[in-house]
Amino acid sequence: xxxxxxxxxxxxxxxxxxxxxxxxxxxxxxxxxxxxxxxxxxxxxxxxxxxxxxxxxxxxxxxxxxxxxxxxxxxxxxxxxxxxxxxxxxxxxxxxxxxxxxxxxxxxxxxxxxxxxxxxxxxxxxxxxxxxxxxxxxxxxxxxxxxxxxxxxxxxxxxxxxxxxxxxxxxxxxxxxxxxxxxxxxxxxxxxxxxxxxxxxxxxxxxxxxxxxxxxxxxxxxxxxxxxxxxxxxxxxxxxxxxxxxxxxxx
Amino acid sequence: xxxxxxxxxxxxxxxxxxxxxxxxxxxxxxxxxxxxxxxxxxxxxxxxxxxxxxxxxxxxxxxxxxxxxxxxxxxxxxxxxxxxxxxxxxxxxxxxxxxxxxxxxxxxxxxxxxxxxxxxxxxxxxxxxxxxxxxxxxxxxxxxxxxxxxxxxxxxxxxxxxxxxxxxxxxxxxxxxxxxxxxxxxxxxxxxxxxxxxxxxxxxxxxxxxxxxxxxxxxxxxxxxxxxxxxxxxxxxxxxxxxxxxxxxxx
Numbered sequence: 348x349x350x351x352x353x354x355x356x357x358x359x360x361x362x363x364x365x366x367x368x369x370x371x372x373x374x375x376x377x378x379x380x381x382x383x384x385x386x387x388x389x390x391x392x393x394x395x396x397x398x399x400x401x402x403x404x405x406x407x408x409x410x411x412x413x414x415x416x417x418x419x420x421x422x423x424x425x426x427x428x429x430x431x432x433x434x435x436x437x438x439x440x441x442x443x444x445x446x447x448x449x450x451x452x453x454x455x456x457x458x459x460x461x462x463x464x465x466x467x468x469x470x471x472x473x474x475x476x477x478x479x480x481x482x483x484x485x486x487x488x489x490x491x492x493x494x495x496x497x498x499x500x501x502x503x504x505x506x507x508x509x510x511x512x513x514x515x516x517x518x519x520x521x522x523x524x525x526x527x528x529x530x531x532x533x534x535x536x537x538x539x540x541x542x543x544x545x546x547x548x549x550x551x552x553x554x555x556x557x558x559x560x561x562x563x564x565x566x567x568x569x570x571x572x573x574x575x576x577x578x579x580x581x582x583x584x585x586x587x588x589x590x591x592x593x594x595x596x597x598x
Numbered sequence: 599x600x601x602x603x604x605x606x607x608x609x610x611x612x613x614x615x616x617x618x619x620x621x622x623x624x625x626x627x628x629x630x631x632x633x634x635x636x637x638x639x640x641x642x643x644x645x646x647x648x649x650x651x652x653x654x655x656x657x658x659x660x661x662x663x664x665x666x667x668x669x670x671x672x673x674x675x676x677x678x679x680x681x682x683x684x685x686x687x688x689x690x691x692x693x694x695x696x697x698x699x700x701x702x703x704x705x706x707x708x709x710x711x712x713x714x715x716x717x718x719x720x721x722x723x724x725x726x727x728x729x730x731x732x733x734x735x736x737x738x739x740x741x742x743x744x745x746x747x748x749x750x751x752x753x754x755x756x757x758x759x760x761x762x763x764x765x766x767x768x769x770x771x772x773x774x775x776x777x778x779x780x781x782x783x784x785x786x787x788x789x790x791x792x793x794x795x796x797x798x799x800x801x802x803x804x805x806x807x808x809x810x811x812x813x814x815x816x817x818x819x820x821x822x823x824x825x826x827x828x829x830x831x832x833x834x835x836x837x838x839x840x841x842x843x844x845x846x847x848x849x
Binding site for chain 2: 438442445446447482483484485521522523524527563564565566567568569572575576579580582583584586587
């Protein structure tokens with residue numbers, strides 16, 4: 348049935364109009380009329396539909412049946428200080444989504460060169476997420492959050508009950524050793540500082556809310572590389588907890 | 599002393615002329631005359647020198663002393679089928695070098711859209727490698743190999759004595775499980791197919807020379823993401839074998 352298409356709210360028995368982008372993908376894939384297609388709603392729902400009509404801008408699909416409803420088997424958030432380069436943030440989002448991170452956020456830190464992103468950028472990130480999810484067969488689309496201030500970020504973090512790892516080059520304990528030692532939780536967050544790392548004041552604030560500093564080895568990684576390296580290890584171990592239970596089947 | 603500069607063959611007691619690129623970096627870092635600088639030779643050697651003269655094109659440095667000679671504590675090669683997008687290959691090289699891969703190669707596969715790269719691209723990759731090594735404090739620069747044919751690649755692979763993992767989405771055994779089970783070798787290669795994966799014929803050929811197929815989990819990853827995900831796990835475990843022996847100190 349090929350890769351799935353995206354529509355936010357398909358309803359069984361109704362005809363939906365796909366967005367111009369999804370219509371474009373459909374055209375590129377040369378899907379013939381009356382062909383079954385898969386429609387994902389981005390929240391784990393997957394529907395079988397039939398392509399009724401291919402208009403220039405919006406193809407019409409009749410939704411026949413809900414075929415799947417999945418939720419991620421774990422929750423992994425990556426919180427990253429704003430990076431100088433928007434292209435590096437774009438890249439980081441694509442890769443984190445592909446490997447299976449469920450939530451990504453950016454916050455302003457003392458040493459962040461950049462302190463905000465444009466609305467256009469956020470719209471672009473949404474497209475990157477949809478594309479990466481379709482690429483990797485994920486029916487649950489991660490969210491991207493952009494915090495207005497360090498205080499907002501800290502408040503949000505302290506309200507959650509999850510293990511929070513802090514990427515800290517000055518810390519001796521390796522993330523791998525921590526993961527190997529004990530049981531790996533189902534809900535974890537990873538915090539990575541901006542290019543110039545966190546200030547001492549920020550590190551103290553993070554320490555107060557109980558974050559767990561971990562090192563990623565001998566190397567000095569760029570911020571976005573540290574995020575991907577750490578997330579790769581975390582995903583591998585968190586998925587390992589759920590071997591056998593495939594809650595995110597390939598479509 | 600700041601980040602180090604690169605010169606292929608510094609000799610103690612001699613004056614070397616830095617390349618125009620390194621001279622540019624030196625200018626950007628505003629390093630004053632008569633200041634000590636670190637010069638890496640890309641093969642693990644690190645030298646202390648003194649900046650004598652800043653000409654427009656080539657700064658002159660007097661090499662005082664060899665201060666370090668390191669070799670990587672493990673060897674990790676990543677062999678990747680040619681990708682369609684040169685930008686994705688650029689990105690992949692930068693990230694693999696940063697995390698600590700020691701050798702990277704590209705080969706043409708049956709389903710590779712691209713079958714060769716330009717000389718300009720290879721020159722560009724060399725610059726990316728130097729820059730990523732300096733960024734992450736690595737004094738041993740990985741090499742990039744470009745195989746002219748699949749047969750060349752296969753011959754080279756079969757001549758080496760090392761554990762070879764093959765990224766294979768159809769295989770049940772997870773890389774993490776394999777790494778957790780036994781002792782991790784000091785010399786490992788990881789093979790990743792092109793966008794359309796390997797053909798059955800290619801998989802058979804690889805199977806004959808004893809490669810070990812491993813899965814990277816529930817997800818379907820882009821080729822370059824699979825390379826980075828797998829290499830992250832491998833580096834973490836291979837470095838874990840050498841904890842305590844820091845052969846690649848930060849400079």
